[in-house]
Amino acid sequence: MSGYFTRTLTKIAAGAAVVLAVALPAAPAAADESPDARPDVPVGTWLAARTQPAVQLTSFTYTGTVAVPTSSINENAFNALTQQAVVAVQNGKISSDERSIAKWLFQRIAADVDAYLVESTPERTVEAEVGGMCTGWWVTPDGYMVTGAHCVQVGDKELNQLFAQQALAKFNEQDAKEIIKGLQGIEADEEMVKLAQQIYVTFNSTHMRLRDLKQSLSVLQSLPGGGVDKTAKAVPAELVSVGESYPGKDFALLKVNGQQNLPTVPLGEDADVRTGDTLYISGFPGLVTNTPFFSLESKLEPALTEGPYNAKRTTQTGVPYIQTQAPSYHGNSGGPVFSKDGKVVGMLIAGTVSEGGEASESESFVLPVSIIKEKLGEKNIKAAQATTTTRYNEALNDYFRNYFEDALPKFREVQALFPNHPYVAKYISESQTAISAGKDESPKPVLLWVLIGAGVVVVLVLALVLFRVLGKRRRSRPAVSYGPAPQAPAYNAVPSPPWPQHQLPAAPGHHGQGANGYQHGPGAQPQYGSGPQYGPPPTPQPQQPQQPPHDPYGQHGSYGQQGSYGQSGPQAQPGPYGQAGPYGEPTRNVRYGQFAPPPDGRQQ
Numbered sequence: 223m224s225g226y227f228t229r230t231l232t233k234i235a236a237g238a239a240v241v242l243a244v245a246l247p248a249a250p251a252a253a254d255e256s257p258d259a260r261p262d263v264p265v266g267t268w269l270a271a272r273t274q275p276a277v278q279l280t281s282f283t284y285t286g287t288v289a290v291p292t293s294s295i296n297e298n299a300f301n302a303l304t305q306q307a308v309v310a311v312q313n314g315k316i317s318s319d320e321r322s323i324a325k326w327l328f329q330r331i332a333a334d335v336d337a338y339l340v341e342s343t344p345e346r347t348v349e350a351e352v353g354g355m356c357t358g359w360w361v362t363p364d365g366y367m368v369t370g371a372h373c374v375q376v377g378d379k380e381l382n383q384l385f386a387q388q389a390l391a392k393f394n395e396q397d398a399k400e401i402i403k404g405l406q407g408i409e410a411d412e413e414m415v416k417l418a419q420q421i422y423v424t425f426n427s428t429h430m431r432l433r434d435l436k437q438s439l440s441v442l443q444s445l446p447g448g449g450v451d452k453t454a455k456a457v458p459a460e461l462v463s464v465g466e467s468y469p470g471k472d473f474a475l476l477k478v479n480g481q482q483n484l485p486t487v488p489l490g491e492d493a494d495v496r497t498g499d500t501l502y503i504s505g506f507p508g509l510v511t512n513t514p515f516f517s518l519e520s521k522l523e524p525a526l527t528e529g530p531y532n533a534k535r536t537t538q539t540g541v542p543y544i545q546t547q548a549p550s551y552h553g554n555s556g557g558p559v560f561s562k563d564g565k566v567v568g569m570l571i572a573g574t575v576s577e578g579g580e581a582s583e584s585e586s587f588v589l590p591v592s593i594i595k596e597k598l599g600e601k602n603i604k605a606a607q608a609t610t611t612t613r614y615n616e617a618l619n620d621y622f623r624n625y626f627e628d629a630l631p632k633f634r635e636v637q638a639l640f641p642n643h644p645y646v647a648k649y650i651s652e653s654q655t656a657i658s659a660g661k662d663e664s665p666k667p668v669l670l671w672v673l674i675g676a677g678v679v680v681v682l683v684l685a686l687v688l689f690r691v692l693g694k695r696r697r698s699r700p701a702v703s704y705g706p707a708p709q710a711p712a713y714n715a716v717p718s719p720p721w722p723q724h725q726l727p728a729a730p731g732h733h734g735q736g737a738n739g740y741q742h743g744p745g746a747q748p749q750y751g752s753g754p755q756y757g758p759p760p761t762p763q764p765q766q767p768q769q770p771p772h773d774p775y776g777q778h779g780s781y782g783q784q785g786s787y788g789q790s791g792p793q794a795q796p797g798p799y800g801q802a803g804p805y806g807e808p809t810r811n812v813r814y815g816q817f818a819p820p821p822d823g824r825q826q
Contacts, residue, residue, distance in 0.1 A: 261622035275485035279442040283353035286435040288389040294342035328417035350389035357505035357557035363608035365481030369556035372467040386427035397422035444644035469537040490565030505557025544588040625664040
């Protein structure tokens with residue numbers, strides 16, 4: 223018996239392997255592209271999603287005490303100007319009414335303020351704070367950030383202008399009212415008020431002094447969800463290195479301490495792009511961050527613009543710059559510029575503006591990435607990428623391919639690595655929603671298909687072993703005799719008499735056979751087709767062709783000519799075990815068709 227089972231299992235396993243190869247659906251092939259290859263989505267969509275977490279709003283702030291002297295009239299100069307006004311009236315150059323004469327005087331003073339106004343006492347002071355916003359981007363996971371030099375420091379002249387605009391408005395307004403009040407009996411119109419204010423804007427800004435000046439740099443990190451709230455504070459940054467402002471090597475390196483697993487963007491090469499290629503600029507335009515119409519949260523999401531690479535330029539001092547038509551605005555300065563492959567090829571530095579202060583397209587200038595690498599090398603800083611960015615980019619690619627089940631654990635890993643990630647929570651929520659809606663198209667892993675196939679093999683082996691064992695036992699079971707069948711008289715037959723019958727001697731030459739060939743003898747019964755048949759005579763069955771002896775261990779499906787164990791189908795002819803047996807057993811039909819895994823809602 224043990225030899226029987228050994229040989230049977232060997233043959234069944236071989237047959238099951240054929241079944242698995244034929245019936246098991248092929249597992250999806252691995253994607254031809256690498257995991258980092260761009261999915262079938264627009265370049266801008268893909269770039270924005272990948273780079274936004276690493277692009278941050280930066281700010282610089284100056285605080286100090288603004289001191290402004292009180293002004294007084296230079297009487298000698300003013301008296302001389304008054305005589306000139308009298309002559310002008312006499313010559314008919316100005317009208318003789320007092321308002322016209324006052325306007326003429328204000329115009330002359332505004333044209334040369336220091337000739338008619340002098341410093342006096344008391345000195346007036348006010349605490350003031352000025353600053354600006356730019357764009358920066360993480361280059362290492364531990365907090366090194368790249369931005370523009372002009373985004374972290376300001377020249378003296380420009381700094382005075384900023385403080386003058388911020389701190390002197392109140393003084394200018396007060397001084398203008400004083401000079402107009404001195405025009406007794408003359409009602410000032412709008413033109414006179416503007417002239418008076420212009421006089422003191424010029425004087426106060428020229429004679430303003432800054433004391434106790436302090437500078438601070440910070441990064442406005444987004445909170446989870448992509449924005450900030452009113453209680454969020456800027457994270458202080460340290461100035462590590464700074465170059466020369468445009469048209470020099472306009473580069474600055476910041477360090478924010480206590481950071482880890484920050485999202486970053488990779489550096490490319492100057493040769494990655496050339497004239498005619500499309501460039502992509504990410505940053506925070508001032509027309510959004512400085513306007514009151516947008517929510518505070520939405521101001522912390524970078525804007526992406528694009529345009530062609532127009533030409534490569536070089537300044538008179540030999541600094542290379544790229545001219546591009548990608549639009550840029552105040553606040554975009556310091557923002558990374560990308561190739562279509564998602565690598566940084568430069569940093570936005572400057573753009574021309576019209577007389578009205580509007581940015582001019584086709585005149586944005588980009589510092590090439592080679593200069594950025596040069597400046598990083600001077601501080602022994604090497605661009606790096608944390609697992610945060612690797613997993614996030616992989617998850618985004620799965621997300622854009624509708625592989626939501628594959629993307630979800632990667633997004634969650636990113637959230638665990640960097641809980642303050644500004645966008646990952648949104649993608650987790652959207653992935654869960656897509657899965658619930660049945661939109662997931664993630665390919666099943668090969669291991670899953672192997673496990674399914676192994677399960678099918680086990681089921682088939684067990685079923686076939688049981689089938690053969692039962693068949694063997696049934697064939698070897700001895701026949702059971704139930705004795706002669708009771709006889710019933712045929713229709714119109716004469717019943718036998720109740721007394722015993724004497725057996726007649728056999729006729730010569732018949733040797734114990736009765737008339738009509740019916741055998742008689744002790745205990746013999748007349749044969750009428752194995753017993754009486756009530757009703758119509760049985761339909762004669764076609765005689766089965768004699769089959770040659772078969773070897774049950776060397777043939778698959780030899781029982782009842784069922785066919786091979788992986789190919790049974792409608793054409794197979796049932797054998798003796800597929801028909802009702804002599805004891806009225808029901809038909810046994812065991813089918814081994816092709817295996818198909820349960821539907822999963824996807825069409826391969």
